[in-house]
Amino acid sequence: MDISRSPFRAIGAALAALALLLSGCTSGAASPRTPASAKAAARAALTPYYLQKLAWHECGGGAGFECATLKAPLDYARPADGRDVSLAVSRKKATGPGERLGSLMVNPGGPGGSAIDYLQSYAGIGYPSRIRARYDMVAMDPRGVAASEPITCLGDKQMDAFTQTDLTPDAPAETRRLVASYKNFARGCATRSGGILGHVSTVEAARDMDLLRAVLGDRKLTYVGASYGTFLGATYADLFPHRVGRLVLDGALDPALSSERINRDQTAGFETAFTAFAKDCVRRAGCPLGTRDVAQARERLTAFFARLDTHPLPTGEPRRLGESLATTGVLAALYDEGAWPQLRTALRSAMRGDGSGLLTLADLYYERDADGSYANLMYANPAVNCLDLPPAFRTPTDVRASLPAFRKASPVFGEALAWAALNCAYWPVPPTGTPHPLRAKGAAPILVVGTTRDPATPYTWARSLASQLTSATLLTYDGDGHTAYGRGSACVDTAINTYLLTGTPPAPQKRCT
Structure with missing residues (x-):
């Protein structure tokens, strides 16, 4: 949950780069079977987009940030x-000293997280100073997503009701x-955002990234993507391999997996993370899940969830x-x-009858503000995934046929996460990817x-992606939590920073703690 650019090029140089760029694209507007005349027409139609200039203005409460619309x-x-989308862009120019290395594009994942x-809030002020000195962030x-023609689906009260829907139906009426x-x-997504709903795929977002790369004047893309941002970055690399500069893909997704397999693997990932949490918890006095072992902790949490299914707790609201x-x-x-x-x-309070702490954590996940309003993360997320x-x-x-496999993946979370994966079955636009x-x-x-022990993007996915990408090196963080960069491992941070500054990846199979 879980991401200052060069001067614009002269028109002649831009046209030359555009020709190279379009010839390097492996999928998108013109397929290999498209007639040459159609390909030429598509290239010509894209030329104005690649030659546009951005009108920058100060934004982000100062601190050197600028914003524009692509x-x-x-x-x-x-x-x-003639139908366009308006994409929000922000930058913070390189601070120096040292030679400027170009633009470093970031994406925190989601899909649906605001880059x-x-x-x-973080990358432009919290990335290492030696990175921010050399790159426009x-x-x-x-x-x-967010400021780029955001998808909306429900009103806030409707979303409140949606988040409380029972995900472990015990009877036909609950399933209905x-x-x-x-x-x-x-239906809400189709009604409120039908115009863009069929055009928010990762392939389209990757092509948008190439537009921005060109408009910024960068010959190649340098990029740090986390979680879903790794899929976005890998998709870019597959579309435009000769436009790849330095790409960091942290907390990787495996693009070769089906949606069912992704959901089941992620379920197992959360079980792994819960096991790590429980091992830590039971060693501490007053652990709300017991003080014996992980099995006891798992049993107590499962029983607690079962009680809540019929007896919800007060939360003070x-x-x-x-x-x-x-x-x-x-x-x-x-x-x-x-x-x-x-x-x-939060668990200790809930088991004593106060559900406010767990509700706060759920609201953080759903990006629900104190005034009851929701950000668009939970609308953009299924829109991208279902496409x-x-x-x-x-x-x-x-779903029922899959429950044994999901329960095996996680006795605690398996059933709820299996039913949560039914959402795309009723999506109003057909998928465009495989x-x-x-x-x-x-x-x-x-x-x-x-x-x-990443809960959301299991380690096996990183190993798989690294084996798929022909030029990839895998860096392993032996630790807990989602993603690795900037989370406390000096070994990880040094390896990534060195790569971003020099282009040299760490030694193959490097492992950090």
């Missing part, structure tokens, strides 16, 4: 039809209510803490071992980073 075609297959918020909210909630969510919100609160805290103390306190891959399940019957390995043949060295 125009991109809504549909790269029909760039001449601009990540830049202005850059972010663009992907299409459909869950299906109805997914259908209502999907109209919303009560039921099983779904409690599960979300626990999962949210497992993203980062730094949240374990807060999780212990990128065919649905994990198409019917409740499919699972397949990404090779990026001809790309410069790429650095893939994996954390051994």
Whole structure:
């Protein structure tokens, strides 16, 4: 949950670079079977987008941040039809000293996380000073996300109800209510955001990144992507291998997996993270899950969730803490071992009858503000996911058939996460992507980073992505939590910083703690 550019090029240089760029694209507007005349027409239609100039203005409360708007075609297959999307961009120019290395684009993942918020709240001020000295720090909210024509689906009160829907249906009526909630969510997205809903795929977002790279005047893309941002970066590399500069893919996704496999692997990842949390908890006095062993902790949490299914807890506000919100609160805290103390306190309070602590954690996950308003993360997230891959399940019957495998992956979270994966079955636009390995043949060295006990992007995914990308090196962090860069390992940070500054990846199979 979990991311200052060069002067614009002269028109002649831009046109030359544009010709190279378009010839290097391996998918998108013009397929290999497209007639040469159509390919030429597509290139011509894209030329104005690659030659646009950005109008920068101060933003982000000062601190040297600037913002602008990039125009991109809504549909790269029909760039001449005049329909555009407006994409929000922000930067903080390199501070020096030292030779400027170009732009460093960041994305925190999601899908649906705001890259601009990540830049202005963390990366632009918290990345190592020697990185910020040499790079213009850059972010663009992907299409459909945050400030870039955000997808919306429900009103805030409707979203409150959606987040409380029972994800462990025990009877046909509860299953029907869950299906109805997914259908209502999907209808809301189509009603409120139908114009862009079919054009927020990762491939389109990667092509937008190449537009920004060119407009900034960078010959190649330098990029740090976390979580889903690794899929975005790997997709870029596969589309434009000869435009790859230095790419860090931290907390990697495996693009070759089906949606069902992704959901099941992630379920197992959360079980691994819970086991690490429980091992730590039971050694501490007053652990709300017992003081014996992980098995006892797992039994107590499972029994607690079961009680909430029929007896939600008061929280000090109209919303009560039921099983779904409690599960979300626990999962949210497992993203980062730094949240374990807060999780212990929230569980202790909940088991004494006060659900407010777990509700707070769930609200953080859903990006729900104190005034009851929601950011667009939970709308953009399924919009991208449901477009990128065919649905994990198409019917409740499919989910029930999968439950044994999901429960095996996680006795605590398996059932809820299996039913959560039904959401794309009712999506109003068909998927445009399929699972397949990404090779990026001809790309410069790429650095893939994996954390051994990562709950959201299991370590096996990093190993798989590193084996797919022909020029990748795998850096392993033997630790807990989601992603590795900037999370306390000097070994990891040194390896990544060195790569960003010199282009030299760490030794193969390097392992950090």
